[in-house]
Each structure stands twice: as C-alpha cells, then as structure tokens.
Amino acid sequence: MQKRNYNYFLLIFFAFLLVVSIIFTQTLTDKATQALQKGNVEAVETFKTNNEMQHLVNLSFTLQSRLSQVNNMDKVFPLDILSDSLTLFGYNANVLNDAVARKGNVPNLKRLMDAVNIQLNISYAILDARQQMNVPLLDSLTRVLTKTKPAENVYHYGVLVEKFLENQLQKTLVTNSAHASQLSAYNRVLSVAAVIAVLIFTTIIVIRQWQQLVLIKELRVAREAAVKSRNAKDEFLANMSHELRTPLNSLIGFGNLLSDTPLDHNQKEYTNTIISNGYNLLHIVNDILDFSSIEAGKLRIKRIPFNLPELFEDLKRMFSAIVNEKKLTYHWDIDPQTPQLIKGDPERLKQVLVNLINNAIKFTSYGGVHIHVGVLPCEKEEMHKLVFSVKDTGEGIPKEKVDLIFERFEQLEQMTTRQHGGTGLGLSIVKSLVESMGGSVSVNSEIGLGSKFTFTAIFEKAMEAPAVASRNAGRPTADFSGYTALVVEDNAANRVLLKHLLKKYNLHIELAENGLEALERIQAKHYDLVLMDIQMPHMNGYKAISIIREELHINTPAIAMTAYVMENEVKRCFAAGFNDYISKPIEEPDIIGKIIKWMPARAEVAPPAAVVETTGEDGLDFFRELVGGDEAIMNELLGEIRKQWVYDKEALRAAAAAGDTLEMGRILHRVKSTFSALGPNHPIQQLLKKRTIATGSSTGDIGNTTEDVIREIDQFGKTVFIS
Known part of the structure; x- marks a missing residue:
C-alpha cells in the first residue's frame, strides 16, 4: 500500500513540475516573441526612416542647387514646379519628424528640423523675389543660400539622426538575440523534463497496466471459483432439499396420522411435540432454501x-x-x-x-x-x-x-x-x-x-376449476392397443417391471439397454413413445435424446425416467429434448397418466390416483399391487432383481476397493433403480435414501461403509430373495 502511495505522489510531483515548466517556458516564449516582433517593427521603421531621410537630403540638395541658379533656369524649372518641390520637401520633413519623435528623445532631430526650416524660408523668399522680379533682393538671397548651404546642414544632422536610430536598432537586435538564446536554453530544459516525465508516466502506466492484468487474472480465477462454489452450493441445496424435505414431510405426515389414532394423554402430548417441532424444522429448511433461491x-x-x-x-x-x-x-x-x-x-x-x-x-x-x-x-x-x-x-x-x-x-x-x-x-x-x-x-x-x-x-x-385428484379414486384404466413404445433402461429388473406393468394396458413394448441401442432401434423403426432412463452405460439419456432431436430430427414423444427430481435436473431434461419426465420409484398411476398425456387417442381414462400402499409381513404389498397379484410375473421380476443385485454388489465392492467414489455413487443410483419395483416405502428404498457412501480418510473407511450398506440391503432383502 505504501509503495502504491509513493507511485501516486511521484506521478503528481512530476505532473506538477511539467506543468510549471510549460507555463514558465510559455511565458518566456511570449516575451521573446513580443521582443522579436518589436525589434522587427523597429527595424522596418528604421529602414523606412533612413530611406525617407535619404530622400529628404537628396531633395534638399536638389532644391539648393536649382534655387541658386533660379535666374538662368526659369525655362527648365518653372517657378510653380519649384514651389511644389518646396511643399513636398516641407511635408516630408514633418512626416519624418513625427516618425522619429515617436521613438523618444532623439538627439539632433531638432537641429535637423531647424536646418530644414532655414532652407525652406530662404527658398520661399527667393521664389517671392523672383516672382516680383526684384533683382537686387534675388541676388542677395541667392548669395545667402550659396553661403549658408542649408542642404549640407540637413545632410549633417540627418546622418547623426540615422546613426542614432541604427544604434537603437542594434541594441534591440542584441536584446532579441539574448532572449532567443535564453528561450532556446529553456526549451532544451523543457524538452529534457518532458522526456523524463513521459518516461516516468509511461513506466507508471505500464506498471499499472500490468497490475490491472494481474488483477483481472485474479478476478477471473476468483470468478471461476465463485461459479464453482455457486454450482456446488446449488447442487448441495438441491440434494439438501430432497434429502431433508422428504423425511420431514414423512415425519409430519405420519405424526398427523398418529395423532388421529386413539392415544392416551402422554402419547398425545409426545405426538403433538413431534408434529410441532417437525413443522418448525421444515420452516427453517424452507427459509434457507428459499432465501438461497431469491x-x-x-x-x-x-x-x-x-x-x-x-x-x-x-x-x-x-x-x-x-x-x-x-x-x-x-x-x-x-x-x-x-x-x-x-x-x-x-x-x-x-x-x-x-x-x-x-x-x-x-x-x-x-x-x-x-x-x-x-x-x-x-x-x-x-x-x-x-x-x-x-x-x-x-x-x-x-x-x-x-x-x-x-x-x-x-x-x-x-x-x-x-x-x-x-x-x-x-x-x-x-x-x-x-x-x-x-x-x-x-x-x-x-x-x-x-x-x-x-x-x-x-x-x-380463473376460468376453470383446478383438477383435484381424489385419493380414493380407482386405478387408471386405458387401452393402448396399436401403440408401440420403446423402453430404454439399463436395469434388467426395471425393464421386466415396465414390460409387465404396461402389458396390462395393451401397450406393446420393445426394450433397449442403453442409449446406443436405442438409437439403432429408433432409426430402424417408428415408435409412438420413448421411455428413457437418464443414467446408463455407453451413452446416457441426455446424449441419446440430443442426437435423436438434433441429428436424426425425430420428434417422437420422449419421457425421461430419473431418480433425481431437483428443479435443475428437471429443467435439464426439458432442455435436452425430453417432452416430459417421471421420477423413480415409478408408480403405476403416474406413468399411465404421463403416457395418456402423450398418447391420448385410444385412452379411456378414469381419474388417476396414487396407489395406496400397505405394508405386509414380506413388504411386497406395493409390488403385488403393481403387477396385479400375478405370481408368475412376480417371480420373474424378483429373479431379475436378484441377479441384478448380485452384479451391482460386486461392482460396488470393486469400486470401493479402488476408492472410486464417483463410480460408487453411480452404482448406488442404479441399485435404487433396481429395487424401485418394491415401492418407495420399502425398507430397502428407505435405506438407500438415508445411507450414502461418504468419502473417508482412507480406502478402508470407504470399504467399511460399503459393506455396511451391502449387509443391510441383504438383511432387508431376505424376504425378497427367498424363493
């Protein structure tokens, strides 16, 4: 910070010094320019005065010579011409006097004018005597003119005045030369100062520019970090929303149901406390999430x-x-x-x-x-x-x-x-x-x-009343005869589940295990609907639907099947090209309602309602309800679930041994999908919701956590896997 202040003060100092130098030099330049202009004016005026002086002297000698011979020169120089010459001589003398007098007190100027006046007086007297034919007077005046020789006096004093003016001009020129030399020296100093100032300014500007580039780079890095932090925050809030709201809603819901049952006073008090604090916690979670969204x-x-x-x-x-x-x-x-x-x-x-x-x-x-x-x-x-x-x-x-x-x-x-x-x-x-x-x-x-x-x-x-689904409404009924749907799902158990589930509604199903296989089938055959999982090996659902829409230009309705229901994930489904989405575990009324939405031509629909799930001793009531109690279908599906779990279990252990938490998360997502047919409230699904693989300080920690999950799933799955 002190270094930056020092640079600022240095910059201000040199800027001030440069401005003062410019002002000082400009003042000297103005003075020198004015002196030069004055000297030039004086020089011009001196030259003009000298020329006029020379002309006056010449005219003086000419008049003196002609008037000395006025008796003999009458025919050559008429009297009127001589009179005009005398008038011009007097006028030039007065003009010269005025011009020289403006230069101040000039020595010998008065004597010069006295000599001019003497010559004018004698000359006018000679002309008068000549005009009156007064020969004696004329001879006398001619002798006076010849004797006094006023033209020589005019010449003598004129030369003295010229020398004085030349001396003054010489002094002015010397002064101007001194000013010019001084100005030149100051200009050189100013030039050096300007060069130094420019170098300093340039150095400071380059340093500041470099600092700005460094700052911009730092800001870019900080912005990228902020974007990553924001994305991580959004992902965290989405996961927190899902993971916190779901158990809280269940806690409050079951608390309300429990409060409606016969309870003694203490039980009622405990139940009300659970409900109250559940609402308080839900409000806090909602406030934090909504504040972040706002x-x-x-x-x-x-x-x-x-x-x-x-x-x-x-x-x-x-x-x-x-x-x-x-x-x-x-x-x-x-x-x-x-x-x-x-x-x-x-x-x-x-x-x-x-x-x-x-x-x-x-x-x-x-x-x-x-x-x-x-x-x-x-x-x-x-x-x-x-x-x-x-x-x-x-x-x-x-x-x-x-x-x-x-x-x-x-x-x-x-x-x-x-x-x-x-x-x-x-x-x-x-x-x-x-x-x-x-x-x-x-x-x-x-x-x-x-x-x-x-x-x-x-x-x-509002022009129409909102549609309200009755909780006690019957199972949806629809007939999809003549329609063909492509189910894209990498989980074998889910493929079998969807196959038998949709078979009840006469919907012909063809299966694909990943996005690549789905592309091959869609290019070879027309389908009325595509049901596609998001996370699959080789090619995921997002990539597959993007190719279907953008490269193949196929507009077949497509419904995404995903275990994630965050707002960003739902938006991503629509942005990728899906027409709709359904969350896992898939419930029969939901998926039939979605299919009816996109294939309504042959559908005869009763109001869809959620399947009421009960919990029997084996925990398969939801599963039985889903397949209509068909034991053969149940056994087939359970066999596929068992085989898929054996495969997923080994893959999970291998990923844990390698310390690959990303692969472990993907496998756990697949496991959740594997057991989706058992219903969202089956103990295995509840276990998968609350148990996540956490990255420990060592591979051994991850392995221990993984084994705990596998052991608990196997324990809950005893009733499922026992044939």
Whole structure:
C-alpha cells in the first residue's frame, strides 16, 4: 500500500513540475516573441526612416542647387514646379519628424528640423523675389543660400539622426538575440523534463497496466471459483432439499396420522411435540432454501388455478396441533365479494401465510390468530387484487424495530432465537414473495396488544376449476392397443417391471439397454413413445435424446425416467429434448397418466390416483399391487432383481476397493433403480435414501461403509430373495 502511495505522489510531483515548466517556458516564449516582433517593427521603421531621410537630403540638395541658379533656369524649372518641390520637401520633413519623435528623445532631430526650416524660408523668399522680379533682393538671397548651404546642414544632422536610430536598432537586435538564446536554453530544459516525465508516466502506466492484468487474472480465477462454489452450493441445496424435505414431510405426515389414532394423554402430548417441532424444522429448511433461491434470482411464480377456501382449510389443519397445544383460537374468513377461484401460485401464497401465521402463533401466549381476506379495486379487468391480513394478540413489536423486521437475519431481540427459534429470514422471504406477486406488505403493531400484518397480491381471473385428484379414486384404466413404445433402461429388473406393468394396458413394448441401442432401434423403426432412463452405460439419456432431436430430427414423444427430481435436473431434461419426465420409484398411476398425456387417442381414462400402499409381513404389498397379484410375473421380476443385485454388489465392492467414489455413487443410483419395483416405502428404498457412501480418510473407511450398506440391503432383502 505504501509503495502504491509513493507511485501516486511521484506521478503528481512530476505532473506538477511539467506543468510549471510549460507555463514558465510559455511565458518566456511570449516575451521573446513580443521582443522579436518589436525589434522587427523597429527595424522596418528604421529602414523606412533612413530611406525617407535619404530622400529628404537628396531633395534638399536638389532644391539648393536649382534655387541658386533660379535666374538662368526659369525655362527648365518653372517657378510653380519649384514651389511644389518646396511643399513636398516641407511635408516630408514633418512626416519624418513625427516618425522619429515617436521613438523618444532623439538627439539632433531638432537641429535637423531647424536646418530644414532655414532652407525652406530662404527658398520661399527667393521664389517671392523672383516672382516680383526684384533683382537686387534675388541676388542677395541667392548669395545667402550659396553661403549658408542649408542642404549640407540637413545632410549633417540627418546622418547623426540615422546613426542614432541604427544604434537603437542594434541594441534591440542584441536584446532579441539574448532572449532567443535564453528561450532556446529553456526549451532544451523543457524538452529534457518532458522526456523524463513521459518516461516516468509511461513506466507508471505500464506498471499499472500490468497490475490491472494481474488483477483481472485474479478476478477471473476468483470468478471461476465463485461459479464453482455457486454450482456446488446449488447442487448441495438441491440434494439438501430432497434429502431433508422428504423425511420431514414423512415425519409430519405420519405424526398427523398418529395423532388421529386413539392415544392416551402422554402419547398425545409426545405426538403433538413431534408434529410441532417437525413443522418448525421444515420452516427453517424452507427459509434457507428459499432465501438461497431469491438471492440467486431463481424465484419463479406459477400461474395455475386454485381454490382459496381449500388453501385456508389446509392451513388450518397444518396449525391445528400447535394451536391446540398453546390453547389459542384460530379463525379465518373470506369477504363475500372475494372470488373463491383464482389463478396464481398457491404454494408461494401458502408460504407467505405460513410464515406470518407461524410468527403470529409463535409470539402469542393467549388469545388467538385471525386471518381475513378481502378484495381491492384493480386497474386491470382480467386481474384480482386481494388483501390479506394476519392479526394476533401477542407481544407486539417495538416502534424502533418495525422498519427492521423485514430485513434479512433481523429479529426482535438477541434472545428471540433461543426463546422462539427461527432464522430471521421468514419476513424477508415474505417481503420478496409478496413483491414477486405484485403486492406489498406492511405491519401495524403495539406492545402488549398484538400485531397485524397486511399484504396485497395480484391474481388472474380463473376460468376453470383446478383438477383435484381424489385419493380414493380407482386405478387408471386405458387401452393402448396399436401403440408401440420403446423402453430404454439399463436395469434388467426395471425393464421386466415396465414390460409387465404396461402389458396390462395393451401397450406393446420393445426394450433397449442403453442409449446406443436405442438409437439403432429408433432409426430402424417408428415408435409412438420413448421411455428413457437418464443414467446408463455407453451413452446416457441426455446424449441419446440430443442426437435423436438434433441429428436424426425425430420428434417422437420422449419421457425421461430419473431418480433425481431437483428443479435443475428437471429443467435439464426439458432442455435436452425430453417432452416430459417421471421420477423413480415409478408408480403405476403416474406413468399411465404421463403416457395418456402423450398418447391420448385410444385412452379411456378414469381419474388417476396414487396407489395406496400397505405394508405386509414380506413388504411386497406395493409390488403385488403393481403387477396385479400375478405370481408368475412376480417371480420373474424378483429373479431379475436378484441377479441384478448380485452384479451391482460386486461392482460396488470393486469400486470401493479402488476408492472410486464417483463410480460408487453411480452404482448406488442404479441399485435404487433396481429395487424401485418394491415401492418407495420399502425398507430397502428407505435405506438407500438415508445411507450414502461418504468419502473417508482412507480406502478402508470407504470399504467399511460399503459393506455396511451391502449387509443391510441383504438383511432387508431376505424376504425378497427367498424363493
């Protein structure tokens, strides 16, 4: 830092020195130029004066000579010509006098003019006597003119004046030469200073440019690191979203189911505590994930129709346990003028309300919470502007904190986190979500009397009611006779499962084990639909679908089958060229619904619904339901699962011995797909969700972890593999 300051001061010093030198030299140049101009003017005037002086002297001698012979020269020089010459002589003398007088006090100038005047007086007297024919006077005057010889006096004093002017000119020229020499010396100094300054400036600029290049390189490296960090962060958040939300939702869901069963007082209290803390943890996870999405600019607002009263009923069920636990009242009402069916993002609206209601309950010890919805005038006819309010009878918010509560990581007091929990992100996310929905949020609060949060949001008018699948609806029915689908799956068990599953719907299936084989089949034959796995050997699903779309220009509908359901992975499926996607483990209603979407011509569809899974002693109820209870198909599929697991188990051990964690992760993904026919809640699938291969400090650590996973799968798989 000191070195940089030194460079700056040095640069400023030389810049100042250069500017001063330029100003000083310019001043000297101006003076020298003015002196040269003055000297040139004086030289020109001196030459002109000398010429006029010479002309005056010549004219003086000529007049003296002619007037001396005026009696004999009358015919040659008429009197009128002599008179004009005298007038010109006098005029030139006066002009010369004025020109020389401007140069200051010039010696002998007065004597010169006296001599001119004497000659003029005698000459005019001679002309008068000649004109009057006064011969005696004329002779007398002629003798005086000859005796006094005024022209010689004019010449004498004229020479003295010329010498004085020449001396003055010489002094001026010497002074100009001195100025020119001085200017030349200063110009040389300035040139040297300018060269030094330019060299210094150039050096500093080159150094700064080099520093900038180094800085740009460092910034590029930092940017690449930031991009990698951001990608790693996105991947981590996606995995965390999947890995945390799934068990939390199961925990809360089963907690709610458990709370509806006959329980004694202690069991009910324990269950409510589990549910309450499950919601708290889910809210924290949601806040962190949503904050990251908002910060990255990835927040998206959907536009789908939904029913407003149903959303509030869901909220009431969600908070019923904690409301009952704290013995609070909970009421909601919708203004009669408010439309019940609107179009927007119900999940984001629900998220805003969950944050506000959760805060209201959190900070309320007695009384309750009241939610109200009304409608406001909207400028656009096709839109609804709704106003929501969440009012509580809690602690209230100090006035000095009201403007801060919507900031990130802000809480009322330092002890709030310990007393009530939370991340300090909830209201910041609420503000961002509300603004994304075209509204604004405000708060009115008094200490000890409670708080009222009010926000507005813009929704579209909904023309049709949202489709709601009944949980008790029957199995989907469809007839795909005459259609042919290509199933691309490297897992043998999954191929057999899909073959028998879709056979029930008269869909003709052909199988391929990887992307290369799929390309060969698609080029040789037309298919009505392609079901393709993403992770496969030789060629994955992304590469295969890209070639199908971009090189082969085949537009057959294609559905991706993937065990990853992160938003980025789903977007990647669509970007690669897939028309749709389905997550693994595959459930019958989901896949039939997807196929109906892309092959609807011969489909006769009942409302699809999720298969209700029960857990029997052998854990194969889902599997039986999936294949319709056909024992022959079950045995065939279980045989393929057994063979595939033996192969995967050895491959997993080999990858662990080599320390190849990437290959181990790919194999575990394949294992999850192998056992997908057993259902998402089978113990093996639950094991694969929660047990991941972690890179240890040594190969032995990885091997031990791998053996633990294999041993647990074998233990859970006893009922599956026993024929």
